[in-house]
Amino acid sequence: REGIELEIDAKECFPITHVQKRIWHTEKIYPGTSTWTIAFVVKYNHMLDINLLEDAINLALQKNDGLRLQMTENSENGLTVVKQYLVDFQPIRLPYFDFSTGGKEALTEWLDKEVQEPFELIDHSLYYFAAVRFNQNENGYFMKLHHIIFDG
Numbered sequence: 364r365e366g367i368e369l370e371i372d373a374k375e376c377f378p379i380t381h382v383q384k385r386i387w388h389t390e391k392i393y394p395g396t397s398t399w400t401i402a403f404v405v406k407y408n409h410m411l412d413i414n415l416l417e418d419a420i421n422l423a424l425q426k427n428d429g430l431r432l433q434m435t436e437n438s439e440n441g442l443t444v445v446k447q448y449l450v451d452f453q454p455i456r457l458p459y460f461d462f463s464t465g466g467k468e469a470l471t472e473w474l475d476k477e478v479q480e481p482f483e484l485i486d487h488s489l490y491y492f493a494a495v496r497f498n499q500n501e502n503g504y505f506m507k508l509h510h511i512i513f514d515g
Contacts, residue, residue, distance in 0.1 A: 376435060376446035386511045387434065387445050387484065395481050399510040402478045404495075404503065411502035413494045417457045420492050420504075425452045432512045436485050450488075457504075461496040470497060474505070482509045 379387065386399055424430050431450045436443050462470040482489050489509035496502050 374448040403506045406501045406503040421454045457494045459494045
């Protein structure tokens with residue numbers, strides 16, 4: 364409305380590294396690629412306390428600024444300038460997937476889909492975590508990170 368000034372919380376942005384520039388350029392040339400996705404599956408042969416796992420992941424996110432790194436694009440003098448910034452810690456809720464009755468094929472299909480799903484590079488989280496029951500005896504988690512945060 365006219366006459367009302369809004370206070371905008373501007374992000375404190377930092378230059379990206381040489382490696383991050385290469386990754387960003389590759390993403391522009393080959394959009395929708397999961398080339399830079401790093402995925403892990405961790406299995407345990409016992410029941411897992413999902414609440415404790417969620418607490419541990421949230422603690423890692425809270426303590427590790429690099430995991431909360433995000434990228435932004437701005438236009439300066441007609442050129443696209445990419446920078447990085449940190450977002451404030453926000454606790455996440457772990458999605459839970461139970462494949463104990465769906466079989467190995469359903470698990471494999473889900474894992475393939477998750478690994479191939481590319482991250483949205485600009486102004487989005489560059490990590491994904493999920494708690495998984497793999498079968499009747501194994502529980503654990505799936506973790507996916509974009510390589511660009513490793514060089515943050």
